[in-house]
Amino acid sequence: MSAIVEPVARLIEAFGRLPGVGPKTAQRLTYHILRAADAEARSLAAALVAVRDEVVFCESCFNISTGPLCPICLDPDRDEKWLCVVEEPLDVLALERTGAFRGRYHVLHGAISPMDGIGPDRLRVRELLEVCARRCAEGDPITEVILATNPTLEGEATAMYLAERLAADVASITRIARGIPVGGDLEYADEVTLVRALQGRREVESSLPR
Amino acid sequence: MSAIVEPVARLIEAFGRLPGVGPKTAQRLTYHILRAADAEARSLAAALVAVRDEVVFCESCFNISTGPLCPICLDPDRDEKWLCVVEEPLDVLALERTGAFRGRYHVLHGAISPMDGIGPDRLRVRELLEVCARRCAEGDPITEVILATNPTLEGEATAMYLAERLAADVASITRIARGIPVGGDLEYADEVTLVRALQGRREVESSLPR
16 A cells, blocks of 8 residues: 555656656646645646647747747748848757847757767758748749857758758858857867867957047 | 737736746747647646645644545555654655654644744644644653654744744653765765764664674
């Protein structure tokens, strides 16, 4: 006989399937739910179901969306000639928070990783190549593709692969800068980042008129 | 215009209300749910609702239960004369895993903490005192109450308070041992724990016949 009743065991198990949630955390979350306000538990349950029922991927950029096209693809103020390629919808969110990019996105939903058996066919790569080729053929080419995959082994491999495949259809293919993060410390930066920071060095622009 | 669609924002917010889940973790959990198998998301939602609908607190010991009495209180093999007082249902679980205790429990649902404005009236203290007094009056007294509240300031205060209030009705009131945890290191133990370990020292029992 177990000291733990079945619905509680089930919730602990369900929480435990979430990434980064171990058995102890799953227990703590479950007991929080047991003692929390009823509305809190039910709103979490409703939000879970709503996300699965209402959220789809944008047919154009594969970002998350509630309709066939996401708010960014529907926005006429966005510059169609500027395309930013990212791995995950979370990356779109991070870039949007900066407000520094006013073009469109393309979400790959992962990165090429031969070690994990993830090739370009498992990602939204075909769709990206198609849209660039079609726009080029229609005489309305995308002028710049920014490859904003993560600066990891997989992200770099994906960027290199895409740069090669897109070369014929896109005039400018760029990669986001890799270097010392703002607020970071040179002393603690790893060698690869330091090499990138040196390679990516730029002329200092004087704020004073020359 | 936000880059994030409403159902997703709502789920991020709902996850963010869980203890120990910050905004970044809430985002990661939400995107996991978006990409997980449909059954996984729905089973978590169902488990949340089930816990709120089906789980109550045992009328006798205030442990979690699906009926008026929890499985432990219903178990005739449990020794009624032996009562273990704990702060939380999770503590019952931890003790049950040991299999070393075959009595009944009483869950206080917290500890006395004047700093947080939590007095005995906010806990299941009255019910504990009542059951001990009633059993004593009925001539079927509880012979031992083990105070297994946490060895924290609040847990110790609660144990001392209960020991005083139960003295008249219970023959033996004990406190769980505090000392160096098994696998621990004397060198790194704090002074209070070391003092407790010394105070709680016991005669070594030889495994050889004398």
